[in-house]
Amino acid sequence: MIMQSLRGTYDILPEEIIYWNSVQKQAEALLINANYKQIQTPLIETKELFERSVGEGTDIVHKEMYSFEDQGGRKITLRPEGTASIARCFIEKKLYTQNTIQKLWYFGPMFRYERPQSGRQRQFHQLGIECLGIQDARADAEVISIAFNLLSNLNVGDFSLEINSIGNSQDRAKYKEELVKYLKKHENSLDKDSKVRLSINPLRILDSKDKKTQEILNTAPQLSNFLGEKSRQHFENLCVYLNCLNIPYNLNSKLVRGLDYYSDTAFEFKTKLLGSQDTICGGGRYDKLIDSLGGPFTPAVGWAIGIERLLLLIKQNTSLNFKNLDYYIAAENSMLCKIESIILFNELLKNNCRAEIDSLPGSLKKKITRCHKIQSNYCIIIGENEVKNGTIIIRNMLTKEQIACTREEFINNKIAKHKTLIAKNQI
Ligand code: ATP
Ligand code: MG
Numbered sequence: 001m002i003m004q005s006l007r008g009t010y011d012i013l014p015e016e017i018i019y020w021n022s023v024q025k026q027a028e029a030l031l032i033n034a035n036y037k038q039i040q041t042p043l044i045e046t047k048e049l050f051e052r053s054v055g056e057g058t059d060i061v062h063k064e065m066y067s068f069e070d071q072g073g074r075k076i077t078l079r080p081e082g083t084a085s086i087a088r089c090f091i092e093k094k095l096y097t098q099n100t101i102q103k104l105w106y107f108g109p110m111f112r113y114e115r116p117q118s119g120r121q122r123q124f125h126q127l128g129i130e131c132l133g134i135q136d137a138r139a140d141a142e143v144i145s146i147a148f149n150l151l152s153n154l155n156v157g158d159f160s161l162e163i164n165s166i167g168n169s170q171d172r173a174k175y176k177e178e179l180v181k182y183l184k185k186h187e188n189s190l191d192k193d194s195k196v197r198l199s200i201n202p203l204r205i206l207d208s209k210d211k212k213t214q215e216i217l218n219t220a221p222q223l224s225n226f227l228g229e230k231s232r233q234h235f236e237n238l239c240v241y242l243n244c245l246n247i248p249y250n251l252n253s254k255l256v257r258g259l260d261y262y263s264d265t266a267f268e269f270k271t272k273l274l275g276s277q278d279t280i281c282g283g284g285r286y287d288k289l290i291d292s293l294g295g296p297f298t299p300a301v302g303w304a305i306g307i308e309r310l311l312l313l314i315k316q317n318t319s320l321n322f323k324n325l326d327y328y329i330a331a332e333n334s335m336l337c338k339i340e341s342i343i344l345f346n347e348l349l350k351n352n353c354r355a356e357i358d359s360l361p362g363s364l365k366k367k368i369t370r371c372h373k374i375q376s377n378y379c380i381i382i383g384e385n386e387v388k389n390g391t392i393i394i395r396n397m398l399t400k401e402q403i404a405c406t407r408e409e410f411i412n413n414k415i416a417k418h419k420t421l422i423a424k425n426q427i
Contacts, residue, residue, distance in 0.1 A: 008114070008122025018320045019311050024107060026153055027127055034146055036103040036129055041085035043109065047075040053084040053289055055260025057201035064112040066122075078111035082128045082304060083261070083286065090132060091295035100298070101133035107307075119277030119309045130302035132290070137234050140265045140285060140301050141241030147269060147281050147303050148247050156271065156313040159280060161247065163267040164255040165235035166203075167227040169288065175226040176202055186216045206254040209276075217254065224253055234264050257282060261289040265301065273313055280313070281305040326422060327355040328376035330367035336387045344380060344392070344407065351415050371397060377427050378418060380410075398427050 005011060012020060028038075047067045054060050066078040079085055086104060089095070095102050107127045114120055129146060131139050144161065151159055166172060180202050187195065191210035198205065206217060227235070242249055249267075257266045262284040269281040283303025290298040327348055331341035341357050348355040356374070358367040364383055371379040381393040381402075392410060395402045405414065421427045 006122070008116035010121065010123075014322075016311075018322065019314060019318075020307070022320060023127075023154065023307065023310065023314065027105075027107070027150055030146065030150055030153070031105045031129065034103070034142075036105045036131075036146075039086065039089070039104045039106050040108065041079075041082070041089050041106070043079055043111075044076050045079055045085055045088065047077040049084050049088055049293075050077055050080060053087060053259075053261055053293060054081065058259055059204070060112065060259070062200065064114055066111045066113060080110055080112045081259075082106050082108070082110065082126055083130060083259075083289070083302060086130050086132075087290050087293055087295070087300075090290060090298070091293055096133070096296055096298065099133075101131075103129070103131050105129040117277070119274055119306070119312060121308060125307040126304040127307055128302060128304035130300060132298050132300040134301075135287065135299035137237035137265070138241060140234075140238045141245065143283065143301050143303055144242065144267060145245055145247060147283070147305065148245075150305075151269060151280065154310065154314055155317045156280070156310060157273050157317055159269050159271045161249040161267060161269055162252040162255050163238070163242075163249050163265065164223075164252050165227055165231055165264050166223060166256055166262055166266050166284075167231040168263050171226050171228050171231060172203065172223075175221065175223050178221045178226070179203070179205075182220050183216070189213075189216060203256045206256050222253055223256075231264050238265060257284055259286075261286040261292070263287050267303070269305075271309075271313060273316065274309060277309060279306070280309050323354070324422075325356055325374060325376035326353040326418070327378045327380055328371040328374055329355060329357045329380045329382065330364055330371060331357065331382035332364060332384055333361070334384060334387075337382045337384065340382050340387055340392070340407070341380075344382075344410075347407075347411050348415070351411070351419075353415065353419070368395070377422055396427060 050065060051061055056062070060080045065080055068076055070076050086106065090102060105128065108125060109123050110126050111123055113122060116122060129143055131143050148161065180198060183190065183198055183202065183205065187198065189212055190198070191208060191213050194205045194208050194210065194213050205213065208214065255266050255268060264285040264287070266284040268279045270278045271280055272278065281303050285301040287299040290300065329341045329344055331337040345355055345357050358370055360370065364381060368379055368381070376397060379395040379397055381395060386392055391404045391406055393402050393404050394410065394414065
């Protein structure tokens with residue numbers, strides 16, 4: 001039987017990787033300019049970290065985590081998201097002693113046991129940023145503007161930003177009580193998931209896509225009426241910053257996001273181009289997370305972009321190809337020709353050129369045909385006669401012009417000239 005990859009996981013093949021590299025390159029350039037520093041945390045953490053941060057009542061902890069016991073009996077979880085690990089690292093490595101403000105970004109795989117579909121995998125990737133140590137709403141505006149700039153640069157088509165304030169935990173506790181009181185009256189008409197959430201995580205009912213539940217919610221108490229003065233001011237300030245930045249947004253009073261650790265600002269970037277998996281980027285403020293995990297009080301705000309969804313969008317608008325090879329080496333099959341070919345290959349690598357040796361059987365003519373197919377700028381031809389004369393032939397694949405020279409001359413003079421021509425796109 002042929003072995004298969006696990007459901008919800010997939011191989012990223014070479015033709016696909018070029019899109020990944022392009023996104024990573026553009027993101028990295030923007031994040032370096034914004035003075036965010038890259039960080040990489042382990043893929044496995046204690047199960048307790050996510051239970052205590054993401055929260056027991058959330059979908060992630062409740063039913064989506066890949067958890068297991070290792071040989072030492074430790075309860076371990078494949079990370080379902082990035083923020084908890086960064087908070088853990090910030091506390092454990094005492095990053096705050098170097099600087100109370102830490103601006104960090106990460107890129108890597110996350111794992112959630114979900115029903116696989118387009119834009120939803122069990123192993124997926126997130127690019128995320130975290131701005132730790134600033135309470136001012138200007139930091140919320142900063143992280144939102146970074147996501148906005150990135151999405152605008154990446155050719156993802158139309159997207160929109162939704163924002164909300166979910167207040168602090170006391171505001172939410174009061175609101176939750178009122179919401180539950182109201183929803184209990186309509187319990188029988190709620191959808192199945194919402195009935196379960198009523199006791200586990202009632203705020204998530206606001207997220208329900210069910211029509212009947214949505215109708216019931218239309219006349220439910222509004223979270224915005226329960227916000228304290230500080231939260232209201234924070235949110236107002238954020239709106240002022242976004243207006244001044246000309247970043248368009250919609251107020252969405254039902255946006256609560258899935259994770260327990262959020263407070264005040266919650267936001268999502270959405271697209272209409274992906275069907276029901278319509279959130280590309282989700283984020284918010286989490287002022288209480290770090291002290292609840294045993295660190296010093298550190299207000300924070302951040303977001304995560306789902307790379308697979310992002311790539312679905314980018315591929316609708318962009319087509320990327322492999323860059324041409326600089327040299328394709330076509331050598332006859334004798335040992336002397338093969339030796340010459342591997343020496344040249346090695347020299348080309350040392351000179352920072354992209355090269356490949358033709359390793360398939362066949363005549364020189366066939367090899368040159370393959371060179372055409374592979375779209376190399378030059379072909380280096382090494383035949384028996386050339387080896388005897390101590391020369392090689394270099395063919396410009398565009399003009400079909402050929403010159404013969406010694407290996408030394410090629411290495412000392414020609415490579416540099418060819419590189420200039422290739423860089424100027426004159427070949
Ligand atoms: P959703 O409502 O789509 O399940 P979420 O609220 O669980 O999203 P977050 O935890 O906020 O998502 O993660 C941020 C982003 O990561 C999402 O907006 C999405 O783009 C991406 N993402 C989340 N879960 C998956 C998944 N299983 N497969 C692919 N991408 C995902
Ligand atoms: Mg989810």
